[in-house]
Amino acid sequence: MPELPEVEVTRRSFADRIAGARVLGAWLGKPLRWPLGVDPAALAGRTVRGVRRRGKYLLLDxxxxxxxxHLGMSGSLQFALDLPAAGPHDHFELRTDRGVLRLHDPRRFGAVVHVRDEADPVARKLLGHLGVEPLTEAFDAEAFYQALRQRQAPIKQVLLAGQLVVGVGNIYASEALFLAGIRPTVVAQRLSxxxxxxxxxxxxxVLSRALEVGGSTLKDFSNAQGQTGYFQLETMVYDRAGQPCxxxxSPVRQLRQGQRSTFYCSVCQRP
Incomplete structure (x- = not known):
């Protein structure tokens, strides 16, 4: 699943090029996770002011x-002046005078949703529960500690939930916990x-490094210019079960937490 680094890398790969573009039309293919919420034809004539990110959502103002x-489990965006005809896994296009923005999503767990603004009830439902952005000043160490003291779940599960801090997905949670020397099964409130x-x-x-190398491409992720990421080539524990730390x-271990694979070193990461 594209996580914060992949979504931010995607944003950076087309945000400058689409800013100021005039929408010529929109096309919607097979139904996605949630309805668009507006007739695609109604988007024609509008102007793209910019592209922001909140958690794993891209916000086109x-x-x-x-x-x-939202890119869902396997979605990706393309933005180019000219694209080939839409294929069976292309489900949304925003056609502008600067190029076509296309959502490709084989599993159709992604979504494009039109709202009035961030105060819209639909926007609040999707964004209102998200935690702080980890690469901003809002991510304060002491506040993080105080919030974890109220959580009785394993620390990795707390990170994945995204309610305290967003964007620490499965790969990055495993890697951050390794770097911090913390066993993923430790109850969050027990951490000093x-x-x-x-x-x-x-x-x-970990997130800063992932951004530097273009995110992680495990299967088919690429940014809006078709470029893949390389963070997966330098992971310390993720997807390295049985390999030496x-x-x-010591052999890297693997366990299941909440239907997700967790990787850790039993020597370097203390319970």
């Missing part, structure tokens, strides 16, 4: 209204202030 885009401080720093470090050479 229009001069009238707002489009929320120093250990939370290390985790806070590790989250920032890059630090201590």
């Amino acid at each position: 229009l001069n009238e209204g707002l489009l929320l885009l 202030r120093p250990r939370v401080a290390r985790l806070h720093a590790a989250i920032r470090t 890059r630090v201590c050479a």
Whole structure:
């Protein structure tokens, strides 16, 4: 699933090019996860003011209204002056005078939703529960510690929930916990202030590095220019079950948490 680094990399790959574009029309193919919420023809004539990101959502600000885009489990965006005819897994296009923005999503778990603004009830339902952005000043170490003290779930599950901090998906949670030396099964409220401080720093470090190398491409992720990411080539534990830890050479272990695979080193990560 595209996580914060992949979504932010995607945003950066087309935001400057589409800003100021005039919408010529829109096309909607097979139904996606949620309805568009407006007749596609009604988008014609509007102007794209810019592209922002909130968690794993891309927000296309229009001069009238707002489009929320979610890439789902396997979605990706393309933006180009000219694209070939839409294929069976292409489900939305925004045609502008600067190019075509197309959503490709084989599993159709993604979505494009039109709302009035961020105060719209639909927007509040989708965005209102999201935690702070981890690469901003709002992600404060002490506030993070105080919030974790109220959580009785395993720390990895708390990170994946996205209610305290957004964007720490499965790959990045495993990697951040390794860097912080914390076992993913530790109950969140048991973590001491120093250990939370290390985790806070590790989250920032891991996500920043993922952005630098274009995110992770495990199957078919690419940004809006068709470029893949390389973070998966340098993971310390993720998807390395049975292989030697890059630090201590002990075998990397794998377990299931909430239907997701977790990878960790039993020597480097203390319970």
